[in-house]
Amino acid sequence: MRVAFVGKGGSGKTTMSSLFARYATTGGPVVAIDADINQHLGLALGIETTPPPLGAGLTEIKDYLRGDNPLIPSAAAMVKTTPPGRGSRQPTIDDPFFLDTFAVRDGDLHLMATGPFSEDDLGVACYHSKIGAVELYLNHLVDGPGEYVVVDMTAGADSFASGLFTRFDLTFLVAEPTRQGIGVYQQYREYAAGFDVPLAVIGNKVQSPADLAFLRDHVGDALLATMTHSPAIRAMEQGHPFTLHDLEPTNLTTLATMLATLDAQEKDWPRFARQTAEFHLKNAHSWANLATGTDLTTQIDPHHQYGPAPAHF
Template sequence: MRVAFVGKGGSGKTTLSSLFARYAARRGRVVAVDADINQHLGLALGARESPRPLGGMLTEIKDYLRGGNPRIRDAASMVKTTPPGSGSRLIDMADPFFPSCPVDGVSLMVTGPFSEGDLGVACYHSKVGAVELYLNHLVDGPGEYVVVDMTAGADSFASGLFTRFDLTFLVAEPTRQGVGVYRQYRGYAADFGVRVAVVGNKIQSPGDVDYLRAEVGDDLVTWLEHSPAVRAMEQGRPFTLDDLEPAGHDALATMLGLVDAQPKDWERFGRQAAEFHRRNALAWANRATGEDLLTQIDPGFVYGPAVPAP
């Protein structure tokens, strides 16, 4: 299952991403991806090192994933939305090509920060495109979780990446600003069938829960109260998931249960991959590459695990 964490800057989505990744790792294989412009997920997980950034190896990723797909001429004609087709290299979560480092039972991957050459000339979406390509070619199965810490606010809608998930957790503080980001995100996501579940954070009283419930309704699935253990973790003191208070474990269990209950809709995933590639091709990619990238869409390609022959 693919899980995104979004929310207002400072809402605690990176902290929640790290806690959920640790918790899910007790159930199955977890890849956690830091796709935020502020690269703090490794810090929250307690990583002592950082893997090679995906955002710095886009050409290599494209060459690897296009495999022998005859619809893709070369890496230069492959863009972030190029969908897989016959001959493409499909990957699983154990694929060794994608750099990661182990930390607390989780495999951490990062898009990487801005480099000196990026400053003033590039936007961060070029790096996040590596995650979109990764998810478009990934075949994940039961007991496998990809947890992505996304950019803050509604910036995720600058690409089709927001449709690449089975469930999106929106981390919301009990404030007008937190609820405002929820309304904006939910409004954009509604037309694409993206399931958004709200996790309240920095809850200090029952009144905070009542406020969120009144504002977001049934989309509020759980919440986390102030946690001395989490504050210690954020201050750099030693932390394991066993240090988390029981209420925090209950919230994470609710979240994981909700993820596991989501149906895997490969048909929608493939349809939207083609839709967003078509949009990008007509908006800019055809002009940028000098090619008709609509021909990269393979109408006969079927997403998901291969079905054994009878």
């Protein structure tokens, strides 16, 4: 299952991503991806080794994923929305190419990251070129039950600049009990309307019944659970040793609720296939055909089946 964490900058989105990624290892293997421009997920996870950046390996990733797909003659003919087809490589969550090349391991958790801006990027490139590596990975990934991909997204509604926001089984929006936090939720909900994007709100830094009432008044049934003010989390953020056992019982219950909700989501491969093609066509017509000098609409393979191959008996 794939889950995205979004929210206003400073809402605790990265902290919640790290806590959930740790907790999800109780259910199965986890790949955590830092797709936020600030690149703090590894720090929040307590992983001191920086993984090789996905953004810097984009050509290598494209070459690997296209395999011998006859519709994609070169890495230069691939863009962030390029879908898989016959001959494409479709990695599983334990794919050696990605884990050995771009990940660092901590127990049952692997961390990957888009990478920060390089000196050559400053003033000439946007961050979406790096996030495109994550979108390509998720476009091709075949994940199964009890496997988790946890992505810490860019703050605000910036992920709507591509089809990446539709690549998930569930999106957790982390919201503080403030007007600004609620404003990001309302904007995200408005943009996601019509795309069948399952969205649940996690109230964060809730300190009083008044905070909880504020969230309920403005979010309603979308409010799944809340995280109370936590001395354990504050100590973790200050660099003190931390395990999930240090969390308050109510906050552990929140993580359990989040994991159970994710596990209960239906894996909708037909929606995934439909939206992959939809956003690829949009990007092809708006900029990608011109940028590559190729008609990228021909990359959509109508006979390709998304998801695990059917079992043969």
